[in-house]
Amino acid sequence: MLTVEGLRSRYGRIEVLHGLDLQVDSGEIVTVVGANGAGKTTLLKCLSGTQPVSDGKITFRGDNLGVVPAHGRLKRGLAQSPEGRQIFTNLSVEENLRLGAFLFTDTRVDQDMAEAFAMFPILKEKRNLAAGGLSGGQQQMLAIARALMGRPKCLLLDEPSMGLAPLLVAQIFEVVTSLRTRGVTVLLVEQNAFGALKIADRGYVMETGRITIEGAADELIADPRIREAYLGL
Amino acid sequence: MDALLQFIFSGMTVGAVYALVALGFTIIYNASDVVNFAQGEFVMLGGMITVFAHQAGLPLPLAAVLAILATAALGVALNKLAIEPARGAPVVSLIIITIGASILIRGATQLIFDKQLHRFPSFSGDDPIRVMGATILPQSLWVIGGAVAVFVALWLFFTRTLTGKAVLATANNRVAAQLVGINTGWVMTLSFGLSAAIGALAGVLVTPITLVSYDVGVALALKGFAAAMLGGMGNPKGALLGGLLLGLLEALTAGYLSSQYKDAVAFIVILGVLFVMPQGIFGHKSTERV
Ligand SMILES: Nc1ncnc2c1ncn2[C@@H]1O[C@H](COP(=O)(O)OP(=O)(O)OP(=O)(O)O)[C@@H](O)[C@H]1O
Numbered sequence: 260m261l262t263v264e265g266l267r268s269r270y271g272r273i274e275v276l277h278g279l280d281l282q283v284d285s286g287e288i289v290t291v292v293g294a295n296g297a298g299k300t301t302l303l304k305c306l307s308g309t310q311p312v313s314d315g316k317i318t319f320r321g322d323n324l325g326v327v328p329a330h331g332r333l334k335r336g337l338a339q340s341p342e343g344r345q346i347f348t349n350l351s352v353e354e355n356l357r358l359g360a361f362l363f364t365d366t367r368v369d370q371d372m373a374e375a376f377a378m379f380p381i382l383k384e385k386r387n388l389a390a391g392g393l394s395g396g397q398q399q400m401l402a403i404a405r406a407l408m409g410r411p412k413c414l415l416l417d418e419p420s421m422g423l424a425p426l427l428v429a430q431i432f433e434v435v436t437s438l439r440t441r442g443v444t445v446l447l448v449e450q451n452a453f454g455a456l457k458i459a460d461r462g463y464v465m466e467t468g469r470i471t472i473e474g475a476a477d478e479l480i481a482d483p484r485i486r487e488a489y490l491g492l
Numbered sequence: 493m494d495a496l497l498q499f500i501f502s503g504m505t506v507g508a509v510y511a512l513v514a515l516g517f518t519i520i521y522n523a524s525d526v527v528n529f530a531q532g533e534f535v536m537l538g539g540m541i542t543v544f545a546h547q548a549g550l551p552l553p554l555a556a557v558l559a560i561l562a563t564a565a566l567g568v569a570l571n572k573l574a575i576e577p578a579r580g581a582p583v584v585s586l587i588i589i590t591i592g593a594s595i596l597i598r599g600a601t602q603l604i605f606d607k608q609l610h611r612f613p614s615f616s617g618d619d620p621i622r623v624m625g626a627t628i629l630p631q632s633l634w635v636i637g638g639a640v641a642v643f644v645a646l647w648l649f650f651t652r653t654l655t656g657k658a659v660l661a662t663a664n665n666r667v668a669a670q671l672v673g674i675n676t677g678w679v680m681t682l683s684f685g686l687s688a689a690i691g692a693l694a695g696v697l698v699t700p701i702t703l704v705s706y707d708v709g710v711a712l713a714l715k716g717f718a719a720a721m722l723g724g725m726g727n728p729k730g731a732l733l734g735g736l737l738l739g740l741l742e743a744l745t746a747g748y749l750s751s752q753y754k755d756a757v758a759f760i761v762i763l764g765v766l767f768v769m770p771q772g773i774f775g776h777k778s779t780e781r782v
């Protein structure tokens with residue numbers, strides 16, 4: 260579904276992605292784990308088109324994404340719940356969700372909104388409030404729900420568990436797992452390597468702009484190098 | 493009493509013009525955080541182009557429509573040629589670009605047209621309408637009606653349409669707007685076109701009363717900006733009420749004190765209001781949580 264070959268990207272003159280290869284197949288949950296500053300967010304921003312690619316190729320469902328501007332990628336089925344949530348703080352919760360389905364005007368929008376509210380009941384309670392007033396966890400739910408309103412084939416999630424209480428983390432991971440049954444392929448970026456690998460099919464370990472280890476998620480959890488470096492075991 | 497009503501009528505008329513300029517500011521500000529100081533030039537062009545198209549033989553309504561469309565096209569060009577290439581620059585730089593553009597437009601107008609004062613006939617004649625001892629020109633009613641109509645249309649646009657919400661979303665978070673599929677470049681184009689058209693409409697409505705020449709835009713931009721700040725930048729309701737309030741303040745000061753003081757009094761009141769309410773009367777504090 261998604262193939263990345265030799266991806267390079269830079270901020271000014273400083274290159275932070277040094278030729279990444281990565282693949283996500285249809286129906287999979289794939290995770291990219293790595294420490295602070297490894298370049299995980301930069302990778303996702305390249306995929307969503309909000310960060311320039313200096314070299315390499317991104318193919319999504321057969322199309323070369325390099326020629327598709329950021330705002331055209333959701334139409335192809337690629338959605339992102341970005342780092343730092345990036346919700347529309349001045350707009351209401353409901354308006355945020357409606358804008359998530361900006362590309363659509365059919366009646367399914369209402370169904371999708373009802374589904375989002377069923378998934379995150381707290382959002383329904385706060386539907387008319389400004390999204391900027393939500394707590395961090397609620398903003399995270401809104402960011403995910405908004406991305407799902409765009410009917411993605413593939414969802415890019417950037418550290419959805421960041422800064423959340425353990426109970427909320429569990430709830431978010433549960434929702435991510437449930438995406439499998441909705442036919443949404445997931446690329447999940449996490450510092451919480453253990454939580455991510457537990458729900459993923461496959462994983463990549465990223466260090467300073469390179470993929471260093473890759474494999475099936477259960478193999479990675481058992482890998483001594485990863486247990487030491489990322490799982491604190 | 494009659495005098496008071498008379499001052500109120502003239503204040504409402506001037507205020508409606510300020511409101512239209514302020515409404516023009518609102519749209520571009522909402523989409524990009526840029527205060528477009530070329531907004532006054534759009535008003536001037538609305539008047540000037542109508543004058544010359546009318547002189548060239550076009551019926552007045554057609555000349556007005558032509559002026560509004562041409563000015564809208566210029567607004568789009570301003571965005572494409574000056575603002576879009578500077579994307580990523582700090583907002584202050586973009587505001588300075590709009591000031592430069594306003595100087596350029598003024599100079600070009602002076603060269604292409606002339607430096608004279610012009611007017612064209614009022615839409616519904618010049619016989620004053622008597623109301624309780626005071627009088628109001630029919631054209632004033634056109635101006636006030638125009639401001640209210642534009643306000644209602646904009647209010648519906650921003651609160652009821654998905655495109656309007658997309659403009660607000662673009663202003664609030666450009667990257668997130670792109671992620672939900674909004675073409676933010678197109679939103680900017682739309683905003684500049686719409687703003688310029690509203691400015692030009694103001695020029696068309698007011699020219700029979702105040703006349704027009706190449707240099708009327710500067711003062712209008714400043715007054716419209718003051719009105720927008722007074723009401724709360726970015727808020728259509730604030731733009732309308734800020735404009736009317738500013739117009740009334742000026743008219744009452746001119747009437748009861750001296751027209752020499754009208755600008756000074758108006759600005760003192762604005763400074764006072766902003767001191768107490770930095771966001772303007774209707775401005776909402778941004779509800780950001782880190
Ligand atoms: N806007 C930017 N300008 C310059 N350098 C940046 C910028 N954003 C990130 N970087 C640098 O690029 C590198 C990769 O950052 P990135 O945010 O992609 O890492 P990350 O893996 O997402 O980290 P984290 O887990 O903290 O989110 C880091 O060295 C960072 O300092």
Ligand SMILES: [Mg+2]
Binds near residue numbers: 299300301342417418
């Ligand atoms: Mg990151």
